[in-house]
Amino acid sequence: MSIIKVSISDAKVANHPHRLRTTGLGSCVGIVLYDNQRKMAGMAHIMLPESTMARRGDLNLHKYADTAIEYVYEELITKGMKKQAMKAMIAGGAQMFQSKSANEMMRIGPRNVEAVKKELSSRGIPLVAEDTGGTNGRTIEFDIGSSELSVKTVAKGAKTLR
Amino acid sequence: MTAELGKFHLDVLKEIGNIGAGHGATALSSLLDRTIDMKVPEVRVAGFDEVTEMTGGAEEIVVTTYLRMTGDAPATMFFILPPDQADYFTSEMTGIRDGSFKEMNPGTMKVSAAQELGNILAGSYLSALSDFTKLDLEPSVPELAVDMFGAIVSSGLIEVSNVTDEVIIIETILVDPEKDEEINGYFLLLPDPGSYKTIFHALGVPVDED
Numbered sequence: 001m002s003i004i005k006v007s008i009s010d011a012k013v014a015n016h017p018h019r020l021r022t023t024g025l026g027s028c029v030g031i032v033l034y035d036n037q038r039k040m041a042g043m044a045h046i047m048l049p050e051s052t053m054a055r056r057g058d059l060n061l062h063k064y065a066d067t068a069i070e071y072v073y074e075e076l077i078t079k080g081m082k083k084q085a086m087k088a089m090i091a092g093g094a095q096m097f098q099s100k101s102a103n104e105m106m107r108i109g110p111r112n113v114e115a116v117k118k119e120l121s122s123r124g125i126p127l128v129a130e131d132t133g134g135t136n137g138r139t140i141e142f143d144i145g146s147s148e149l150s151v152k153t154v155a156k157g158a159k160t161l162r
Numbered sequence: 163m164t165a166e167l168g169k170f171h172l173d174v175l176k177e178i179g180n181i182g183a184g185h186g187a188t189a190l191s192s193l194l195d196r197t198i199d200m201k202v203p204e205v206r207v208a209g210f211d212e213v214t215e216m217t218g219g220a221e222e223i224v225v226t227t228y229l230r231m232t233g234d235a236p237a238t239m240f241f242i243l244p245p246d247q248a249d250y251f252t253s254e255m256t257g258i259r260d261g262s263f264k265e266m267n268p269g270t271m272k273v274s275a276a277q278e279l280g281n282i283l284a285g286s287y288l289s290a291l292s293d294f295t296k297l298d299l300e301p302s303v304p305e306l307a308v309d310m311f312g313a314i315v316s317s318g319l320i321e322v323s324n325v326t327d328e329v330i331i332i333e334t335i336l337v338d339p340e341k342d343e344e345i346n347g348y349f350l351l352l353p354d355p356g357s358y359k360t361i362f363h364a365l366g367v368p369v370d371e372d
Contacts, residue, residue, distance in 0.1 A: 047210075
């Protein structure tokens with residue numbers, strides 16, 4: 001078993017017995033697409049809601065909710081996952097700073113969550129569990145074998161989504 | 163973004179870190195009534211993953227003051243303290259020994275002391291920067307957060323991330339000369355992509371137009 005690290009603006013897919021992990025989610029959202037029968041999963045750590053926000057041509061596909069979900073989805077389908085078996089869990093999308101004087105970009109957390117949900121529902125992928133919003137950073141780790149997502153925070157301890 | 167910047171430009175940004183953090187260090191010295199020194203600032207061009215893994219890594223708990231700067235040259239600034247250092251400073255300031263950022267139970271007095279500390283330091287950094295460049299820079303009300311480094315610092319990358327996958331960071335470390343050069347805290351300044359030209363122009367430094 002090894003822990004596969006997913007960085008910020010990054011996406012990976014893996015099989016049992018591995019785990020997928022991403023650290024320090026603030027306003028970013030960690031997305032897990034998985035199939036508990038095939039024991040296969042993909043994880044993305046997105047920063048922004050939509051690739052149409054990009055002000056330049058050379059897109060980093062893993063940075064945006066829409067393109068990152070598309071990437072992980074296609075990778076999993078290519079590796080043999082059935083669309084009907086695909087499920088999702090998400091965590092993150094916090095608002096780390098509350099400042100009213102801060103610009104609209106600071107409310108990016110809730111917008112990220114919204115964009116992720118919209119993208120999942122448009123693909124008909126059921127959202128099984130989520131731990132989103134609030135004002136805390138999160139570290140998540142998905143155990144592909146048990147389909148459990150552990151969510152760790154600094155101030156509010158840890159929980160397991162299943 | 164980075165292709166346009168030569169070594170000379172990076173040196174100018176280093177000087178900005180010098181002047182800003184120098185004033186911050188002086189403010190901290192007088193607040194604590196002891197000498198606080200600073201290291202030579204580092205200017206790095208880094209990918210987002212490198213930024214979030216800086217220092218102790220994305221999961222490391224930090225006590226951070228965040229400030230958004232608007233006006234002529236928009237930027238994001240963080241003043242970051244390791245929890246034990248925040249405990250030390252706030253105990254010195256309040257005389258209260260109980261409670262700790264390290265244990266996540268600092269209490270309201272230490273939290274407001276940390277807030278005050280961040281306000282003073284970030285404020286002196288920015289006013290020095292504003293004086294030096296003669297630019298109109300308006301700081302937001304500083305905010306304090308105690309959380310994972312990666313979760314906090316990624317907030318400062320959002321503005322940049324729409325344009326590029328790299329950021330220029332001006333990092334200045336403060337040290338306590340009496341405590342074996344232990345790191346006291348550090349400033350991170352992340353200018354928005356469009357702000358470099360404004361800063362260079364204000365300082366009379368030529369930039370290649372693209």
